[in-house]
Amino acid sequence: MPDLQNDLSELDIRLPLERFPVSDGSRVPYAVFNSPEIYALEQERIYRGKTWSFLGLESEIPEPFDYKSTFIGDTPVVMTRGGDGRLAAWVNRCAHRGAMVCRHLRGNAKTHDCVYHQWSFDPAGNLLGVPFRRGKAGQAGMPPDFDPKAHSLRQLRVASYKGLVFATFSEEVEPLEAYIGPVMLEAVDRVARRPLVYLGCTRQYSNSNWKLYMENVKDPYHASLLHLFHTTFNIFRVGMKARCVTDGGHGLHSLILAIKEGQDVAGEDYKSQNLRSYDEGFSLEDDSILALVPEHEPVATNHIQPIFPQLVIQQIHNTLVARQLLPKGPNNFELIFHFFGYDDDTPELRALRVKQANLVGPAGYISMEDTEATELVQQGIVRDGRAASVIEMAKSAPDQENTLITESLIRSFWRGYQQLMFGA
Amino acid sequence: MLENDIMIRMGLADLMDRYIDALDSDRLEEWPTFFVEDCLYEIIPKENEDAGLPAPLMRCENAGMLRDRVVSLRHANVYQQPVYRHFMSAMRWSRDGGDGYRVTSNYMVINTNQIGQSFVYQTGVYQDLVVADASGEFKFKRRRVIYDTSRVQTLLAIPI
Numbered sequence: 222m223p224d225l226q227n228d229l230s231e232l233d234i235r236l237p238l239e240r241f242p243v244s245d246g247s248r249v250p251y252a253v254f255n256s257p258e259i260y261a262l263e264q265e266r267i268y269r270g271k272t273w274s275f276l277g278l279e280s281e282i283p284e285p286f287d288y289k290s291t292f293i294g295d296t297p298v299v300m301t302r303g304g305d306g307r308l309a310a311w312v313n314r315c316a317h318r319g320a321m322v323c324r325h326l327r328g329n330a331k332t333h334d335c336v337y338h339q340w341s342f343d344p345a346g347n348l349l350g351v352p353f354r355r356g357k358a359g360q361a362g363m364p365p366d367f368d369p370k371a372h373s374l375r376q377l378r379v380a381s382y383k384g385l386v387f388a389t390f391s392e393e394v395e396p397l398e399a400y401i402g403p404v405m406l407e408a409v410d411r412v413a414r415r416p417l418v419y420l421g422c423t424r425q426y427s428n429s430n431w432k433l434y435m436e437n438v439k440d441p442y443h444a445s446l447l448h449l450f451h452t453t454f455n456i457f458r459v460g461m462k463a464r465c466v467t468d469g470g471h472g473l474h475s476l477i478l479a480i481k482e483g484q485d486v487a488g489e490d491y492k493s494q495n496l497r498s499y500d501e502g503f504s505l506e507d508d509s510i511l512a513l514v515p516e517h518e519p520v521a522t523n524h525i526q527p528i529f530p531q532l533v534i535q536q537i538h539n540t541l542v543a544r545q546l547l548p549k550g551p552n553n554f555e556l557i558f559h560f561f562g563y564d565d566d567t568p569e570l571r572a573l574r575v576k577q578a579n580l581v582g583p584a585g586y587i588s589m590e591d592t593e594a595t596e597l598v599q600q601g602i603v604r605d606g607r608a609a610s611v612i613e614m615a616k617s618a619p620d621q622e623n624t625l626i627t628e629s630l631i632r633s634f635w636r637g638y639q640q641l642m643f644g645a
Numbered sequence: 646m647l648e649n650d651i652m653i654r655m656g657l658a659d660l661m662d663r664y665i666d667a668l669d670s671d672r673l674e675e676w677p678t679f680f681v682e683d684c685l686y687e688i689i690p691k692e693n694e695d696a697g698l699p700a701p702l703m704r705c706e707n708a709g710m711l712r713d714r715v716v717s718l719r720h721a722n723v724y725q726q727p728v729y730r731h732f733m734s735a736m737r738w739s740r741d742g743g744d745g746y747r748v749t750s751n752y753m754v755i756n757t758n759q760i761g762q763s764f765v766y767q768t769g770v771y772q773d774l775v776v777a778d779a780s781g782e783f784k785f786k787r788r789r790v791i792y793d794t795s796r797v798q799t800l801l802a803i804p805i
Contacts, residue, residue, distance in 0.1 A: 421698030
């Protein structure tokens with residue numbers, strides 16, 4: 222008699238794959254946003270697969286023996302700096318009986334000791350000592366063939382680029398710089414142009430799937446329609462040149478750049494469309510919040526760059542953020558906004574970065590709506606797993622990179638996702 | 646002296662209560678009027694405050710920025726209207742030089758959403774500098790909101 226239970230669970234896993242109705246990324250079955258099976262598969266094939274996940278900034282752990290707890294996917298990991306300054310990362314699970322070894326968000330420690338039985342590990346995750354290893358008073362300890370070297374914490378490959386720290390479970394994935402790719406590296410260099418100084422973080426929790434946020438940061442189409450801050454205050458973006466590109470390889474990384482070409486002017490574009498996003502009569506009392514000190518080439522108001530799967534690099538005016546995207550089950554994600562500046566910031570520029578934190582983050586003038594929107598999707602798609610979203614904008618012009626009215630980056634993301642999850 | 650202190654405490658408590666009442670009753674337009682023009686209002690996670698790091702959740706460096714926030718919340722930003730109830734405790738105050746008062750207090754904000762769930766939205770402390778304006782009315786010169794609930798649920802629109 223066939224094992225019905227097993228057949229069913231296999232079917233559940235296959236189902237969304239079979240229901241990607243087309244392979245060009247323009248149709249996405251809603252089941253991928255709430256299926257527990259898909260979520261479990263993502264943990265294996267994405268977060269533990271051939272990807273590099275962003276952990277944090279080097280400047281969060283500047284001193285020898287500093288550490289920070291974080292996650293790759295939903296697996297708790299710790300990034301550390303050794304006594305020699307070397308970066309390391311390991312899975313936060315004792316090699317003995319599985320307890321979490323590191324219980325603090327941040328700190329400084331020469332050894333990491335599991336509280337359960339005091340197994341002790343160095344910052345790189347190597348086992349240093351086991352209490353009563355040789356027994357006590359003639360009684361037996363660990364077996365004589367017990368080899369401490371074989372019981373380290375699960376150590377991860379770690380690499381840092383321009384102060385951004387990444388780790389991977391994979392022994393096969395290419396080196397970090399090749400994984401990011403030359404097109405995207407150039408864009409990282411644009412923002413990480415000086416040594417980074419950590420300015421603190423804010424955290425936002427959303428009742429929606431992490432991929433809805435990934436779509437959001439690849440979606441310049443929504444920007445002027447959902448976020449009405451600029452249009453409400455009559456700050457128009459007619460003189461903007463856009464650049465929307467992918468990494469040119471797997472297509473999972475991308476860049477949206479809104480390049481400033483002239484002065485913002487009151488525009489007829491929005492008015493003539495009679496959009497909700499046009500409103501008259503308001504102006505900012507303090508418009509210094511939208512100042513832009515030119516410091517990056519080309520001068521752009523917005524640089525939004527997801528490095529799949531856990532990082533979004535952001536420059537909006539003079540506020541700089543490394544957003545860390547962490548899945549928390551199929552129906553939730555956490556977003557951590559790591560604010561930073563540069564080591565040569567003047568006090569005035571540093572103050573402007575802090576003031577412009579008003580633009581982004583959980584209370585950001587031009588970002589707070591994003592989680593509202595992704596939660597509306599999560600609520601709308603329940604029980605309609607086989608229905609699919611429609612992602613067609615600018616599909617007929619696949620090479621057009623100079624427009625913000627496009628969903629090409631989202632289609633590219635879904636092609637890369639299908640390859641990673643279900644590919645050959 | 647004691648009588649004077651009691652009057653000061655009552656005046657400060659009155660300011661706190663009126664502030665909370667305005668926010669919890671959706672009279673957002675009144676919010677900037679609790680501050681002097683040259684003021685600071687800041688919401689910052691305890692995590693950053695403890696580490697001496699400046700990144701805020703919200704930061705208004707003058708009353709104009711407070712009013713801009715209100716206009717934006719009323720006309721630009723898209724969010725599900727929350728229903729806040731603020732609860733405040735452990736108010737302590739001391740004199741700050743000649744004419745100001747340093748006030749600290751605990752707060753908790755319960756939010757009720759549209760489907761009728763109430764949950765603890767945020768807890769933290771207020772660290773205030775209160776001054777009397779030209780007409781003798783107590784106003785915030787500085788109100789720093791240092792929150793414990795570092796993980797902000799969905800978004801923060803309405804000030805704390």
